[in-house]
Amino acid sequence: MRTPPSSPHALPLPDDERTRKILQRYASACAQRSIWEAHWQECCDFALPLSAGFTQRLVPGERRVDRLFDGTAPDAVEQLAASLLASLTPPWSRWFGLNPGPDLKPEERQTAAPLLEKITTAAHNHLDRSNFAVEMHQCLLDLVTCGTASLLVEESAPGEISCLRFTAAPLSEVVLEEGLEGRLNVTFRRTALTLEQFQQRFGAEALPESALKAALKADDPNLRLSVVEAVIPDGPAYRYMALLASENVAGVGVDDRPRLLTEGRFGQSPFINFRWMKAPGEIYGRSPVMKALPDIKTVNKVVELVLKNASIAVTGMWQADDDGVLNPATIRLTPGTIIPKAVGSAGLTPLSNPARFDVSQLMLDDLRRRIRHALLIDQLGPVAGSRMTATEVVTRSAEMARLLGATYGRLQSELLTPLILRILAILRRRGECPDIAVDGRLIEIQHRSPLAQAQAQRDVEATLHWLETAAGLGPEALAIIDAPAAARWLGNAFGAPPTLFRPTPPVTPN
Numbered sequence: 001m002r003t004p005p006s007s008p009h010a011l012p013l014p015d016d017e018r019t020r021k022i023l024q025r026y027a028s029a030c031a032q033r034s035i036w037e038a039h040w041q042e043c044c045d046f047a048l049p050l051s052a053g054f055t056q057r058l059v060p061g062e063r064r065v066d067r068l069f070d071g072t073a074p075d076a077v078e079q080l081a082a083s084l085l086a087s088l089t090p091p092w093s094r095w096f097g098l099n100p101g102p103d104l105k106p107e108e109r110q111t112a113a114p115l116l117e118k119i120t121t122a123a124h125n126h127l128d129r130s131n132f133a134v135e136m137h138q139c140l141l142d143l144v145t146c147g148t149a150s151l152l153v154e155e156s157a158p159g160e161i162s163c164l165r166f167t168a169a170p171l172s173e174v175v176l177e178e179g180l181e182g183r184l185n186v187t188f189r190r191t192a193l194t195l196e197q198f199q200q201r202f203g204a205e206a207l208p209e210s211a212l213k214a215a216l217k218a219d220d221p222n223l224r225l226s227v228v229e230a231v232i233p234d235g236p237a238y239r240y241m242a243l244l245a246s247e248n249v250a251g252v253g254v255d256d257r258p259r260l261l262t263e264g265r266f267g268q269s270p271f272i273n274f275r276w277m278k279a280p281g282e283i284y285g286r287s288p289v290m291k292a293l294p295d296i297k298t299v300n301k302v303v304e305l306v307l308k309n310a311s312i313a314v315t316g317m318w319q320a321d322d323d324g325v326l327n328p329a330t331i332r333l334t335p336g337t338i339i340p341k342a343v344g345s346a347g348l349t350p351l352s353n354p355a356r357f358d359v360s361q362l363m364l365d366d367l368r369r370r371i372r373h374a375l376l377i378d379q380l381g382p383v384a385g386s387r388m389t390a391t392e393v394v395t396r397s398a399e400m401a402r403l404l405g406a407t408y409g410r411l412q413s414e415l416l417t418p419l420i421l422r423i424l425a426i427l428r429r430r431g432e433c434p435d436i437a438v439d440g441r442l443i444e445i446q447h448r449s450p451l452a453q454a455q456a457q458r459d460v461e462a463t464l465h466w467l468e469t470a471a472g473l474g475p476e477a478l479a480i481i482d483a484p485a486a487a488r489w490l491g492n493a494f495g496a497p498p499t500l501f502r503p504t505p506p507v508t509p510n
Contacts, residue, residue, distance in 0.1 A: 019243050019258045022230050026188045029175045036284055040146045040171065046296045047073040047289045048145040054172050069303040072368045073296045076375035077289065081140040083376070087404070087451040088411060091133040094124055095449040096420055097497070103441040116443065117497055119433050123423050130162035138168035143276050144375070147287035150174045150187070151272040151415075153422045155429065163430050164423060169271065176273055178283045179233060183414065184273035187231045190245070192224035202227075202242065206261045227261065231269050238266045268422040274414035276407060292374035299367045306360050376403055408451055420445055446492075453494070460493050 037054040044051040049064040068074070089095050098116040100109035135151065143149040152167040169189055177186035198207065207225070226245040231238050242261040275285025289296070372378045420438075427433035436443055467486065470477045488501055 018241075019260050022241055022243060023228065023245070023258055025177075026175060026190075026228055026230065029177050029186075029188055032283065033175050039290070043145050043287065043289045043293060046293065046300060047077045048141055049074065051142065051145065051170075068300065069307065070296075070299045070368075072299060072371050073289065073292070073375075076372050076377050077141065077144050079377050080144050080288070080375050081137060084140045084144070085133070085137050088408075088416065088449050089132075089136055090450065092128055094120070095447070096120070096123075096416070097446040097448055098438065099444050099446045099492075101440060101442045101444045112443070113501075115434070119424070119427070119436075122432050123420075123427060126162045126164050126427070127423070130156075130164040130166060132164065132166050135166040135168040142168070142171055143274065143285075143287065145287055145289045146171055147276045147285035147290060148176070148184075149274060150176075150189075151274075151419070152189075153270055153272060153419065153426070155426045163426055163432075174271075174273070176283060184275070184283070185231075185233050185238070185269055187229075187269065187271040187273060189229045189271070191227050191229070193227055195223060195225065198225050198227070202261045206259075207244070228258075231266070231271055233269075234265065236267075238269045240264045240266055240270075266425075268418065268425045270422065272415060272418050272422065274411055276410075278410070288375050292371050295367045295370050295374070299364060299371065302360055302363055302367070306364075404451060412447065412452075416447060416449075417445060456493050460490065463490065463493075 041054040044054070045064075045067055049068055085091070097120045100112045100116065104112060139149040139151045148171060150169040150171065152169050154165045154167070156163055156165040173189050173191055175188040175190070176184045177188075179185040193201070228243045228245050230241045230243070232241075233239075241263045244259040244261055276288065277286045279286055369378070424433055424436075424438060428435060438445060463486070467481065470481060491501060
């Protein structure tokens with residue numbers, strides 16, 4: 001579907017001119033991103049060695065831990081990503097819902113509640129049957145390590161078990177720009193597709209005939225076609241363009257000019273880009289691994305030196321006189337070995353090691369503790385027993401909400417809300433959801449994740465304390481409490497489904 005002109009009198013640009021402008025904008029964004037690549041690569045080398053490379057091309061399955069001597073940071077990254085997944089979008093759990101908005105009348109709210117509950121159930125059923133948990137966990141690993149992550153939400157082919165298909169777009173392929181409102185809503189992604197993948201996604205007719213003949217003649221399974229995808233805001237919607245980047249198509253003969261493969265429009269961007277923390281004036285986010293990187297590198301170096309010192313302690317250092325009999329090149333220090341020496345010479349004698357690593361363990365304990373604290377693994381100390389008291393559970397939840405308060409606010413704005421809107425847009429396209437406006441006035445999103453519930457716990461505790469205090473003041477104090485309204489408010493705070501509430505009786509004028 002072609003993008004309409006910007007005004008009734010504007011003429012659409014030719015395809016060559018539009019693709020050239022898009023590639024120029026992509027090249028400019030790549031130049032701005034290049035400053036971050038060395039930093040991202042260093043973070044991945046020490047905290048997420050299995051991630052994709054930025055400054056070097058990595059082959060799947062190769063060894064990537066040769067520079068890594070300590071596993072504290074990779075273990076902490078995996079634990080934090082798993083905690084975020086369980087706190088934000090727990091699998092097989094209803095972590096969001098749709099509620100009637102404040103602008104609806106009481107009778108309209110009662111009518112809309114069953115429909116919204118049905119839509120919420122359908123959305124969660126598709127999420128549970130999709131690959132959401134797998135790809136979301138990978139995105140959270142990228143978020144914790146590099147500070148920025150991108151989740152691609154697409155509509156699956158008809159007949160699939162779920163209408164949703166998720167892809168954790170590697171940060172090495174994604175190039176971002178920040179919009180006017182501060183969101184990362186301008187996305188470029190460069191991927192290398194095989195000929196079969198290219199034909200399944202864009203069709204065989206999208207490839208120039210000369211390139212198709214050359215690719216079929218080559219019959220190379222490692223042949224890759226370079227495609228640049230661009231998603232750019234266009235008013236209330238998003239414009240999508242896919243370009244065949246002719247300057248790097250793995251030797252396939254194509255024209256010198258780039259080729260427009262397809263274009264269209266989306267109501268919601270298929271790329272959900274989100275950050276851990278943002279510094280003023282920067283586009284990409286900063287991660288907790290970046291903050292703890294000095295300690296991570298120090299621990300890695302100390303462990304490397306400790307291992308070298310341990311190898312010296314095991315094998316020892318030796319010295320020998322050059323007596324013409326002892327040949328150091330042929331000596332093997334194994335049990336039962338007889339080493340010849342000249343008469344009257346000292347032979348092979350041990351050399352004492354002047355270095356002492358008695359303080360190394362103290363340094364490692366302190367540094368590892370700081371790494372775990374920076375990656376939010378040691379909140380309020382470890383669990384002492386097999387069971388926690390209710391007070392400890394509430395305290396840990398409050399501490400988790402305090403530590404992740406700012407981060408959760410950003411993730412709710414950049415990840416959760418756009419993700420829910422994109423899912424509803426796909427359901428609407430499939431006919432499983434009516435055309436409803438989730439604008440916060442008629443219909444609002446209710447976040448029911450454990451972290452959202454932990455933030456609402458303080459309001460619930462304050463309300464329950466007030467009710468208990470009012471009950472102790474006597475019948476006159478209880479007379480001012482509207483018990484049904486209080487129960488309804490508590491139900492909304494705990495995330496209870498609206499279908500459990502009885503209809504509100506109409507208010508009759510006196």
